[in-house]
Amino acid sequence: MRSTPPASRHWDGSPVLAHRVRRSLQVCPDGVSRLLRCGQSGRYRDCGNRIEWYHRSTERAVRLHPQELPATRVPAVCRWHVSSGVAHPAGDGSSWCRLPHAVVCPTRDTPPTPPELAGLRRSLAVDTRRLIDAGVFTPPPASPDGPASQQAVCRPARPSVQLLYLRYLASQPVEEIQCVAQTRRRDRCTSPLFTPGAPACAWALVPATASSGQLALPAEVMAVYDLNLVPYAEQLRWRAQRCPQHAAAPTAADLAVADWEPFDPLRHHEHIHTRLPATTRRPRSADRARHTARP
Template sequence: MCSSPSPSPSARRWDGSRPNSHQRRSLRIAPDSASRLLRCGHTTSCRECGNPVECYPGADDRLVRLHPRELPVAGVPEPCRWHVSRGIAHPAGDGSSWCRLAHDLLCPARPAPTAAPQLSGLRRTLALCTRRLLDTGVLAPPATLTGGPPPGEAVCRPARPVVQLLFVRYLASRPVDEIQCVAQTRRRTRCTAELLGRGGLHGVWTLVPVTVHHGQLALPSDVTAVYSLSALPYQEQLRWRTQRCRDHATASTAGDLAVTDWEPFDPLRHHEHIHTRLPTHGRRPNGHAPRRVWS
């Protein structure tokens, strides 16, 4: 058996690479693409139980958390079935023998639903994963997540503020000064910059009437605190809506590694996030406030 002839030394460069090797090209998002969210950007972890979930926008623009695996429709009740079509989650089956399932039905940190007792086995498996995360210290206990402010410091700071931009009110998933850019950097990691950067245009806190949709009952509280961005230019409000920092606002080819944190605000569904007074500075025992500016 004859062996293939070894390439001559002259067929390679001085560093050993082939002269006809092609340079690798990185994938880019088309400037006219309807979505910049990468496939890996759908996957995240539940803050309550630590199990992986996939986030998709629903037909009503609300964020839907789904179990990452498909399940046979024979073991899932019909009202609990979901399917994903073109990146949108729909609360129904698609006619196939497989379906998706909402994570809220399986989350061990929430009460077990009575409408789907056949899902108790999968729910028990996720509970074991949560126990391992708690034992190894990866997931913080619920008491730590829901703890109050530090001792000696009283802060009126909404954990999930209501933000108004582009004439729509949204419920943010974290305080205004902690909203992070969702763009992908050149190192394929999520950008760590915050939207509320220094030296930029900021919004203002204001008390506005609580408006409800037609046909809904009125709420006991008549006003709520809203972080309004309506006075900013259109491009600045669009940057907040796409949740990008100033460096990635003009980078049309950079993808998103996470779903935006905006959820359309509903006064009835989100009544626990209605605050009837404006945020204030935290006060220390010596009378000096921490260096945090509310715009």
């Protein structure tokens, strides 16, 4: 049984204003409350398309496609549903379900997109191209391959950061991690976490140990950005993902979810680097010429 749609005008001829029902919680712009970690919207870093963050019962937040899809179009292994603000990796028995953005992200080639969702993936690719053409979105630079990469900046795109005796995987280079606090203009702070005047941190090679209950990996060491030697308050600032100015103002609201992802050496093995980052890589031919030129 379907409800009758409302009339477009009242009895006196005045138009009926249809109020849009929001399915996700939002932070009041005039309030100073903390971020409601349920259905927070944002844009995916690689493609620029809209996503929604939802927390899971046992793991970190998951990026979901902002719209519900018919369950018949989504394979059973890709169905998600949201209950009481928590995302669950299964269907709820209804004819609608949610979908992780990674399944249809146009910048990802593996795993292959299910045939039922190929059309949605193509439409998201078109949206990404429109955002790039309009100058709204700039895709992150791809890591160069071949000899040209020897002259490029040697730094991981997603570095491993060690703080509070835990290891996390960042979503972007350390120098580009952005503060998540709200400014007085009610937009997100553009200041980075990395500041020259902050206590010094250093890259270090640490054992690439596996998680509890997992076998050790073949790699012996991995490069991490070590914050365990800085003061405890500084580590809390990084964990909260706040710049020094907003770390001193705890009443400022958060406008985004912190990008820290618990590091798993088996799931994130492609982000394990066995050498320390350097500012630049010098080609071996240049090193050889420099040494031969010495008297």
